Amino acid sequence: DAGVIQSPRHEVTEMGQEVTLRCKPISGHDYLFWYRQTMMRGLELLIYFNNNVPIDDSGMPEDRFSAKMPNASFSTLKIQPSEPRDSAVYFCASSSVAEKLFFGSGTQLSVL
Amino acid sequence: GQQVMQIPQYQHVQEGEDFTTYCNSSTTLSNIQWYKQRPGGHPVFLIQLVKSGEVKKQKRLTFQFGEAKKNSSLHITATQTTDVGTYFCTTRGGGADGLTFGKGTHLIIQP
Numbered sequence: 001d002a003g004v005i006q007s008p009r010h011e012v013t014e015m016g017q018e019v020t021l022r023c024k025p026i027s028g029h030d031y032l033f034w035y036r037q038t039m040m041r042g043l044e045l046l047i048y049f050n051n052n053v054p055i056d057d058s059g060m061p062e063d064r065f066s067a068k069m070p071n072a073s074f075s076t077l078k079i080q081p082s083e084p085r086d087s088a089v090y091f092c093a094s095s096s097v098a099e100k101l102f103f104g105s106g107t108q109l110s111v112l
Numbered sequence: 113g114q115q116v117m118q119i120p121q122y123q124h125v126q127e128g129e130d131f132t133t134y135c136n137s138s139t140t141l142s143n144i145q146w147y148k149q150r151p152g153g154h155p156v157f158l159i160q161l162v163k164s165g166e167v168k169k170q171k172r173l174t175f176q177f178g179e180a181k182k183n184s185s186l187h188i189t190a191t192q193t194t195d196v197g198t199y200f201c202t203t204r205g206g207g208a209d210g211l212t213f214g215k216g217t218h219l220i221i222q223p
Contacts, residue, residue: 033211035213041215042213042214042215042216043155043200043213043214043215043216044212044213045211045212045213048211091154091155093155098204099204100145100157100160101145101147101155101157101211102157103154103155103156104154105153105154106154
């Protein structure tokens, strides 16, 4: 099992550009989560999906952020337009119902 | 969703000393999950506790769930440099109820 796969590992972009982060969950997991981690705010839940359907996006900071899960094996988190304050590590995680979370290696995003 | 608070935020210890981090909730929890994140890494699941008063051990790590299921602790005996990292607690209800991690406890070990 390859685990949760995220890409890219690092992303450096300029303010105003569109950023797309990608995630492939573990096969068979029906929950997918997007988290953002910063020193100031810790590990924040942005949005989660159940069976490809967004269930709770109350953690999404603002309309510049959007997430999709077109099928059970792929999800994207998009930021448009990006701002310097979006700089953080973004983690994707997946799980079966009521079970432990498996995290990907994260995407280190730097917005200049 | 259910929320847990974790203390302390930072803990400096000398190598060989013990370390404890605490999770507290104002409401009864159905379970507690503990994760560890090494510097530069991603959170990795350590253990889940579900029973009142439950105690589980993993080598030098001891996990406890309070009798009232409102608090939990992680204790490390004789810390080693490999224990460095951030320890998170969270609780998992149905779906993603809970599953907030917060800032965790950063363990810094001085050799």
